[in-house]
Amino acid sequence: MRGVGVLEFGGPEQLQIVDLPEVHAGAGEVRVRVHAATVNPTDTGLRTGSRAVSMAQIEPPYIPGMDAAGVIDEVGPGTVTSLAVGDLVMAMVIPGGSHGAYRESIVLAADSVVRAPEGVSHAEASTLPMNGLTARQSLDQLSLQPGKTLAVTGAAGCYGGYVVQLAKADGLRVIADASSADEQLVRDLGADVVVPRGNDIADQIRKVAPSGVDGLADGAVQAELAVGAVRDGGGFASVRGWDGTGERGIIFYRTMVRDYDHRSDLLDGLRQQAEAGAITLRVLATYRAEDVAQAHIRLEAGGTRGRCVILF
Numbered sequence: 001m002r003g004v005g006v007l008e009f010g011g012p013e014q015l016q017i018v019d020l021p022e023v024h025a026g027a028g029e030v031r032v033r034v035h036a037a038t039v040n041p042t043d044t045g046l047r048t049g050s051r052a053v054s055m056a057q058i059e060p061p062y063i064p065g066m067d068a069a070g071v072i073d074e075v076g077p078g079t080v081t082s083l084a085v086g087d088l089v090m091a092m093v094i095p096g097g098s099h100g101a102y103r104e105s106i107v108l109a110a111d112s113v114v115r116a117p118e119g120v121s122h123a124e125a126s127t128l129p130m131n132g133l134t135a136r137q138s139l140d141q142l143s144l145q146p147g148k149t150l151a152v153t154g155a156a157g158c159y160g161g162y163v164v165q166l167a168k169a170d171g172l173r174v175i176a177d178a179s180s181a182d183e184q185l186v187r188d189l190g191a192d193v194v195v196p197r198g199n200d201i202a203d204q205i206r207k208v209a210p211s212g213v214d215g216l217a218d219g220a221v222q223a224e225l226a227v228g229a230v231r232d233g234g235g236f237a238s239v240r241g242w243d244g245t246g247e248r249g250i251i252f253y254r255t256m257v258r259d260y261d262h263r264s265d266l267l268d269g270l271r272q273q274a275e276a277g278a279i280t281l282r283v284l285a286t287y288r289a290e291d292v293a294q295a296h297i298r299l300e301a302g303g304t305r306g307r308c309v310i311l312f
């Protein structure tokens, strides 16, 4: 069975097709014939070895990939699940060694897998689990009541876009950043107010929310540059583990989507929101497994809108 991974950490050229042993679902598990896997910033980090320390005891190949969509082709003995062989599904994958989504076949805990949204392609379905759950987690951490104001940086990105849409569905007022080229995109996602992106983001947000926003989801990882937009005692959600400055009673949250592994209840909620049209699934381009390096190069160049997806 084919996968795409690295034997040695490094540049995109290190990505190669690898032959992996057949896997089978055990108790509490299902096996998914993967047809689509997204390429996310975390995958390039795995490829370059930024997490090499945590993988020191694990033999290569190291297979990246945190989103999979495909078809269930095996249900483990005694597994209690509403899913059946032949169902179109999607899942978040927590990579470890050769267990990443860039592979033709993967065994997952049944409670990490849900049906894919009706009527969408495998590629579209694969864009939802990891970033959708991350956006959901940031909003759950900030825990803002309807009518409160949320600011989103990196709103044109995958995480930021889902935050904007989920926040609107939660009844929040959303102030989002965008370049002039992305302004319409971010408006179409539902932002109430769009401000220019940049290093003066805190001032730009304060211009439209003079007392500061109740919460901020920092998809652009602007940290110190963005925190000034938050009101005294508000909340700040960091996707890169920034613990903040401790200033003005602001509560800093570390959004870590791994904490939402096995949350098929939440992922199924996202499925329903996608089916209802509240969430837009954005595919930028699809790639053959042989061409994954090109997808990594494209993501690392910046400016991608929508996700690059590998098809198996």
Ligand SMILES: NC(=O)c1ccc[n+]([C@@H]2O[C@H](COP(=O)([O-])OP(=O)(O)OC[C@H]3O[C@@H](n4cnc5c(N)ncnc54)[C@H](OP(=O)(O)O)[C@@H]3O)[C@@H](O)[C@H]2O)c1
Pocket (backbone or CB within 6 Å): 040, 041, 042, 130, 131, 134, 153, 154, 155, 156, 157, 158, 159, 160, 197, 198, 199, 219, 220, 221, 222, 238, 239, 240, 241, 255, 256, 257, 258, 302, 303, 304
């Ligand atoms: N902790 C977790 O569990 C978790 C889970 C998912 C994602 N993440 C992290 O969340 C971040 C966003 O991920 P993503 O997939 O949404 O990435 P993405 O699709 O590339 O979106 C990032 C957005 O931020 C913009 N941006 C980057 N630097 C900026 C700056 N200095 N000023 C203004 N805008 C800037 C990007 O614009 P350009 O494309 O023009 O640069 C893009 O629109 C990444 O750091 C990712 O690793 C963390």
